[in-house]
Amino acid sequence: MKRVRKVLPLVVLTTVLTGCAGLQKTDWPMCAAVGGVTGAALGAIKTGAWIGPGALVGGAVAAGWCYAHGDGDEDGDGVPDSRDKCPHTPKGVKVDADGCPPPAPAPVVEAPAPVMAPAKEETLVIRDVHFEFDSAKLTPSDKSQLDKVATRLKAEASTARLSVTGHTDSVGSDAYNKKLSDKRAHSVTEYLVASGVSRSEFISVKGMGESQPVADNKTAAGRAQNRRTEILIQR
16 A cells, blocks of 8 residues: 555656646646646645645646646747647738648739720739748749730730739738738749740839738738739830
């Protein structure tokens, strides 16, 4: 019986600490509570006078163990670092169980309704060309949409002048979004040139970041409208 009293506390405490190791660092209060209850119970096995000290020691050990060995969540997306396949996700971006943003919806190309005679100026708005995550590299879906835009632009007279402007939503810093939108505008331009649109027709390529929203950035639908590339055609 004495041997059981000596071994049982070690078995129970080891079980508690092992369970805490599977939690996140921020779960230390729960570990402390469980450790405190366990410590009090282990103290009671010996004598009633050990219940209080046992609770204090058990709570402190469990909380410290949880914080030292628990899993972290560096980017704060709710997915532990050990399972996060897309670390450093910008704050506010919704992620899936692997910590990655969900697949982007199919890009949509908007253009004004056809008219009998072309206007002197016309703007093509290309929405939801998401590129690869956190980069300016075009995805196969993006290229498929831009192929249609290239066909549209190659039908213009050689005297047409094209201005490409990239825009982002408000997720991220102003400076970061300005730089990213500029890279994406140039990425779109280079793809169109490679698809047969004359480089001499492009007179301006720039990024405006989040400075010119067309919808409310507080909603997902609004942010989707703000993520766009505009091509101004001047005839």
